[in-house]
Amino acid sequence: MAKFKPITFYSKPQSKYQLLPFKYSELDAKRYLLSNIAGEYLAVDKTVLKKFVEHKLDSRSEEYINLRAKHFLLDENNNIALDLLALKVRTRYQSLSNFTSLHIFVVTLRCEHSCPYCQVSRQSEDKKKYDMTYEIADKALDLVFLSPSKTIKIEFQGGEPLLNFDLIKYVVLSAKKINQTHNKFLDFVIATNLALVNKEILNFCKENKVHISTSLDGPKDLHNKNRPRPGKNSYEKTIEGINLSRDLLGRDQVSALMTTTEMSLERVEQIIDEYLDQKFNGIFLRHLSPYGFAIKTKSYMAYSTDRWLNFYKKGIEYIIELNRRGIDFREYYACTVLKKMLTSEDAGFVDLMSPAGIGIAAVVYNYDGTVHPSDESRMLAEMGDKTFCLGNVLENTYEEIFTSEALLKPLEDSFTLSVPMCSDCAYEPYCGSDPVYHHGxxxxxxxxxxxxxxxxxxxxxxKYLIIRMEEDNFVKQLFLKWANDT
Ligand code: SF4
Known part of the structure; x- marks a missing residue:
């Protein structure tokens, strides 16, 4: 007599549909969020998930039809689902073969502002030893053009980069010359507080299509408190600089970024109104990062993530209301996330990439020739932690820098599909990893x-963006527009 029943005894009866790989996490008390590897998602009632995995879902039900349309199940009516999924996954990861597009040149650490939240460990205006030399700039440019990316953006940062404007001019003109043999899409940005901008600088920017990115923290009193400088007139200088830059370069050549300090937390509407008054089409509501002077002055600890989230959500609600009133305005972090949620594209935002965007999306050439895989890792190095330092342009080759363990190890470790908790998280397709932050x-x-x-x-x-789309059709249409327009 046989000890065991035949294998067929244990197999399930043939179901009418087959489950495709997916993850689920709680969305709220009643619903789960399901997502698949291509980033398609569906919010379902908890009871529906149970029926679905037990192969008991009625094929005529709305839930079944939605699950099939979003590639969570396979039946005789969608036999091309696997090919479609594969295509979407390939699209999602296609940017990996095309790295590194953003090359940041820290042309000086000097700055005439003394912002307490500064992330770059700035130096005072007279310390010229903190300027990048022409030799370092040349070596960095050699590396820039070895990058496989067809699109190259060179961004000048500081300190205040305009304090070393002669070097900026040199890099722009040299890069354009080198590019005559490479034919890449070449772009330039100066990240400046605009206090030192003048017509001569802007005429050069105009001739060479250099974009301006500045900082605007909100209304005059808030901006000036956040960004002290001699004369206590940072706001006036910034607004003057924005207007002059727009006059000479065109409106779309000037963008602005804000940083949230504790003083900003109760004033999100006023901050957004300031951006509207200055005729910006949107705002990036940024939280503080735990680096540089932000740690030294304890401004990073000045508010908790929950307080910042309240600020952020209040800001989004205000922006939604503006749009209901016919005012076209958007929040850029939400746009980046929504692009990942609602399209097959990825905006390539460094913090929301897996593997991490460090070194792949951006690389930083510091004033002293050291190379870092992100701005934040450079700040860590300034604080004495050189874990992410990839080498020096004066000593190392492209291969040595981009295959160094200091880059490969965090990239390998940060692949979210193999990170504990992330690997099971339904929000993983929209998320990323930030090994520099976690290491810090x-x-x-x-x-x-x-x-x-x-x-x-x-x-x-x-969760918040999905819930808002689920409960309000106006919000859904607005978010679809943000996902597709940006
Ligand atoms: S960090 Fe990981 S667990 Fe947290 S939301 Fe992102 S993917 Fe999910």
């Missing part, structure tokens, strides 16, 4: 996600 906080590249502010902040934003 917990001395490991991954961090413990239940304790991670990065995880808490992003998961809260993902």
């Amino acid at each position: 906080i917990s001395k490991d590249f991954i961090g413990r996600k239940p304790d991670s502010d990065f995880c808490h902040r992003n998961m809260s934003i993902f």
Whole structure:
């Protein structure tokens, strides 16, 4: 007599549909969010998920039809679903073969502002030893053009980069000359507080199509408190600079970024109104990062992630109301996330990439020739932690820098599909990893996600954006527009 029943005894009866790979996480008390590897998502009632995985879902039900349309199941009516999924996944990862497009030149650490939240460990105006030399700039340019990316953006940062404008001119003209043999799409940006801008500088920018990115923290009193400088007139200088830059370069050649300090938290509507008054089409509501002077002056600890999230959500609600009133305005972080949620494209935002965007999306050439895979890792190095330092343009080759363990190890570790908790998280397709942040906080590249502010902040934003789309059709249409227009 046989000890065991035949194998067929244990197999399930043939179901009418087959499950495709997916993950699920709680969305709210009643619903789960399901997502698949291509980033398609569906919010379903908790009871529906149970029926679905038990192969008990009625094929005529609305839930079944939605699950099939979003590639969560396979039946005789959608036998091309696997090919479509594969195509979407390939599109999602296609940017990986095309790295590195953003090359940041820190042309000086000097600055005439003394912002307490400054992330770059600035130096005072007279310390010229903190300027990038022509030799370092030349070597960095050699590396820039070895990058496989067809699109190259060179961004000049500081300190205040206009304090070393002669070097900026040299880099722009040299890059254009080198590019005659490479034919890449070449772009330039100066990230400046605009206090030192003048017509001569802007005429050069106009001739060479150099874009201006500046900082505007909100209304005059808030901006001037956040960004002290001699004369206490940072706001006036910035607005003057924005207007002059727009007059000479064109409106779309000038953008602005804000940083949230504790003083900003109760004033999100006023900050957005300031951006409207200055005729910007949107705003990036940024939180503070734990680097540089932000840590030294404890301004990073000045507010919790939950307080920032309240500020952020209040800001989004205000922007939604503006749009209901016919005012076209958007929030750029939401646009980046929504592009990942609602299209097959990825905006390539460094913090929301897997593997991490460090070195792949951006690389930083510091004033002293050291190379870092992101702005934040350069700031860590300025604070004495050289974990992410990839080498020096004066000593190392392109191959040595871009295949260094200092880059490959955090990239390998930060692939979200293999990170504990992320690998099971339904929000993973929209998320990314920030090994520099986690290393700065917990001395490991991954961090413990239940304790991670990065995880808490992003998961809260993902849930919030999805819930708002689910409950309000106007919001859904608005978010679709943001996802597709940006
Ligand atoms: S960091 Fe958090 S939200 Fe992002 S994928 Fe990992 S677990 Fe999900």
